[in-house]
Amino acid sequence: MAGGASSNRQRSKIAPYLMILPALAYLAIFFVVPFWSLFRTSLSSSGGSVYLPTLTFAWDFGNYAQALTAYQDQIVRSLTYAFAATVISLLISYPLAYAIAFKSGRYKNLLLGLVILPFFVTFLVRTLAWKTILADDGVVVHTLGSIGLLPSDGRLLSTSWAVIGGLVYNSMTFMILPLYVSLEKIDPRLLEASKDLYSTGYRAFRRIILPLSIPGVLAGSLLVFIPAMGDFINADYLGSTQTTMIGNVIQKQFLVVKDYPGAAALSFLLVAMILVGVLSYTRALGTEDLV
Amino acid sequence: MANQINPGLISQFAIARTTRRRFLGGSAAAAAALALAACGSSSTPSPSSSSAPPPDDGKAASGNLRISNWPLYMADGFVAAFQKASGLTVDYKEDFNDNEEWFAKNKDPLSRKQDIGADLVVPTQFMALRVKGLGWLNEISDTRVPNKKNLRPDLLNDPGDPGRKYTAPYMTGMVGLAYNKAATKRPITKIDDLWDPAFKGKVSLFSDMQDGLGMIMQSQGNSVADPTMDGVQKAVDLVKEQKDKGQIRRFTGNDYADDLAAGNIVVAQAYSGDVVQLQADNPDLEFIIPESGGDWFIDTQAIPYTTQNQHAAEAWIDYVYDRANYAKLIAFTQYVPVLSDMTDELNKIDPKLGANPLINPSDADKAKLHTWASLTDEQTQQFNTAYASVTGS
Numbered sequence: 001m002a003g004g005a006s007s008n009r010q011r012s013k014i015a016p017y018l019m020i021l022p023a024l025a026y027l028a029i030f031f032v033v034p035f036w037s038l039f040r041t042s043l044s045s046s047g048g049s050v051y052l053p054t055l056t057f058a059w060d061f062g063n064y065a066q067a068l069t070a071y072q073d074q075i076v077r078s079l080t081y082a083f084a085a086t087v088i089s090l091l092i093s094y095p096l097a098y099a100i101a102f103k104s105g106r107y108k109n110l111l112l113g114l115v116i117l118p119f120f121v122t123f124l125v126r127t128l129a130w131k132t133i134l135a136d137d138g139v140v141v142h143t144l145g146s147i148g149l150l151p152s153d154g155r156l157l158s159t160s161w162a163v164i165g166g167l168v169y170n171s172m173t174f175m176i177l178p179l180y181v182s183l184e185k186i187d188p189r190l191l192e193a194s195k196d197l198y199s200t201g202y203r204a205f206r207r208i209i210l211p212l213s214i215p216g217v218l219a220g221s222l223l224v225f226i227p228a229m230g231d232f233i234n235a236d237y238l239g240s241t242q243t244t245m246i247g248n249v250i251q252k253q254f255l256v257v258k259d260y261p262g263a264a265a266l267s268f269l270l271v272a273m274i275l276v277g278v279l280s281y282t283r284a285l286g287t288e289d290l291v
Numbered sequence: 292m293a294n295q296i297n298p299g300l301i302s303q304f305a306i307a308r309t310t311r312r313r314f315l316g317g318s319a320a321a322a323a324a325l326a327l328a329a330c331g332s333s334s335t336p337s338p339s340s341s342s343a344p345p346p347d348d349g350k351a352a353s354g355n356l357r358i359s360n361w362p363l364y365m366a367d368g369f370v371a372a373f374q375k376a377s378g379l380t381v382d383y384k385e386d387f388n389d390n391e392e393w394f395a396k397n398k399d400p401l402s403r404k405q406d407i408g409a410d411l412v413v414p415t416q417f418m419a420l421r422v423k424g425l426g427w428l429n430e431i432s433d434t435r436v437p438n439k440k441n442l443r444p445d446l447l448n449d450p451g452d453p454g455r456k457y458t459a460p461y462m463t464g465m466v467g468l469a470y471n472k473a474a475t476k477r478p479i480t481k482i483d484d485l486w487d488p489a490f491k492g493k494v495s496l497f498s499d500m501q502d503g504l505g506m507i508m509q510s511q512g513n514s515v516a517d518p519t520m521d522g523v524q525k526a527v528d529l530v531k532e533q534k535d536k537g538q539i540r541r542f543t544g545n546d547y548a549d550d551l552a553a554g555n556i557v558v559a560q561a562y563s564g565d566v567v568q569l570q571a572d573n574p575d576l577e578f579i580i581p582e583s584g585g586d587w588f589i590d591t592q593a594i595p596y597t598t599q600n601q602h603a604a605e606a607w608i609d610y611v612y613d614r615a616n617y618a619k620l621i622a623f624t625q626y627v628p629v630l631s632d633m634t635d636e637l638n639k640i641d642p643k644l645g646a647n648p649l650i651n652p653s654d655a656d657k658a659k660l661h662t663w664a665s666l667t668d669e670q671t672q673q674f675n676t677a678y679a680s681v682t683g684s
Contacts (some may be wrong), residue, residue, distance in 0.1 A: 257679045
């Protein structure tokens with residue numbers, strides 16, 4: 001009897017480890033190993049033949065210095081675009097998520113379905129569709145031009161705004177869903193109680209709803225900001241030669257210039273910037289509970 | 292309003308179908324991931340000398356042939372007709388999207404002599420010669436390709452591959468300028484027209500170094516047949532100046548065609564065949580070779596040394612090099628034939644084909660077209676890096 005109980009206990013001790021094993025193995029193979037290899041590449045110097053270069057690990061921090069000086073414009077631009085996309089996305093998504101969570105009644109599932117619906121179409125096609133919508137000779141530009149919101153030679157496509165708009169559009173679902181989840185969890189009785197205590201609607205929002213939805217704001221912001229920082233599709237299709245982001249540079253360095261150490265260094269700078277941004281953001285919002 | 296949007300949307304995707312070197316972000320991402328993975332391996336096997344094909348047993352080719360070609364570079368029914376004529380089965384893939392991207396994806400398996408999933412590939416000549424230089428191409432047997440006699444003499448004697456032992460030209464085309472005459476309201480004749488302030492933000496250049504810089508170097512009095520770093524740098528500086536002014540909207544692959552048709556771009560660096568195809572929908576589009584000169588591109592069929600069916604690949608090349616068969620390909624791609632004396636066969640399909648100056652260019656046009664010298668590895672790397680500093684930043 002006693003022996004059986006202890007083996008049971010042992011098994012239950014091992015069980016959690018067994019359960020995380022597949023995920024750990026996956027992470028080790030597809031994240032840790034490539035990450036380590038990329039890190040080594042970023043500090044390597046390349047020599048030998050042009051097309052099959054020999055990469056020698058050399059603690060070559062010059063790759064980082066060079067990447068920073070050569071591409072600081074793109075780094076700053078990526079930060080700006082990603083930040084703008086996150087803020088705009090949050091401003092649009094919050095009222096929407098709020099309405100779905102509190103005001104939609106029996107249409108709740110329908111509305112949630114509509115939020116996810118664009119994802120049934122591939123990312124590339126959705127972005128190309130925006131290209132058509134915003135085209136110089138398109139109906140949007142003509143309409144805005146005729147009511148004086150755009151100068152006559154103005155354009156929407158191939159501007160910073162088109163790129164930021166594309167980033168917002170392609171990532172909004174990732175903002176709405178976490179916001180909805182955190183808003184939906186809020187107990188309506190808290191709001192009733194606040195009313196009983198003569199709180200105004202605004203005050204109830206500021207003191208109850210906003211603080212309780214912060215985990216959703218945080219999760220949504222991260223899900224929008226992180227992919228936006230590394231994005232190159234929106235800048236490629238909706239942008240111009242003046243709107244290249246760091247993702248475009250990395251792509252070009254890897255595929256055309258084949259400067260692997262430089263490209264790897266840029267990739268690591270990107271990771272570092274995202275990490276710093278995310279850490280300071282989570283600190284500022286002071287939450288450990290993501291959703 | 293809806294009626295205004297829909298035709299644009301439809302034409303955008305219709306045009307996407309007709310473009311050849313379309314650069315798909317998705318595949319680029321996949322390639323980037325592969326390139327990342329590739330960075331882990333730092334071994335550099337020394338390139339072997341070019342490979343010898345398997346010994347010829349004299350038997351007819353049999354089995355399966357895997358072809359990797361550019362999108363929309365194949366006439367309808369052509370592959371089926373070849374299968375019927377040869378008894379081979381063909382696995383035809385349109386997965387060749389970009390030369391450098393293809394190289395980035397396949398150089399590691401090729402360097403280890405691992406199968407790349409294709410027995411015949413169709414890179415542009417500079418890429419084929421690079422791969423040949425690395426020792427990764429098999430020689431194409433002359434006896435297995437008797438129709439090689441139909442090849443244009445000027446192509447047969449190309450200094451990059453004299454006698455065409457390793458690279459069998461598939462299509463040649465002109466790199467020039469395309470413009471929408473309804474939008475420019477005047478003819479475009481020279482490179483300087485690209486920098487007209489009236490076209491600010493409405494000009495696109497190729498992101499490919501040779502196709503993008505070639506005509507600009509020529510407009511500055513430099514030669515692509517004997518390029519120097521100074522000449523390249525001068526052209527890069529001009530492009531950078533215009534880019535910083537906001538004159539250049541995009542650096543493109545084949546996707547300039549979408550923007551040209553949609554009116555976002557009014558003057559573009561362009562490939563001749565694309566424009567012939569686009570003219571069918573938009574008669575306002577014109578293709579010209581700049582006064583100071585344009586250049587040729589040559590896409591070539593090559594057999595990687597990892598091929599699993601050398602003889603079938605040779606049988607394919609021989610079939611393509613039959614004039615009647617080849618005319619069907621030209622009628623579809625609208626590029627310039629690599630075979631000589633094609634006019635009769637083309638006119639049999641459509642009397643207008645043989646007379647089309649973009650398929651059968653005049654001697655005056657030909658005199659303005661030049662071919663890039665075959666560059667050393669170091670030159671390619673230097674020139675690419677210089678141009679990428681403008682296109683990729």
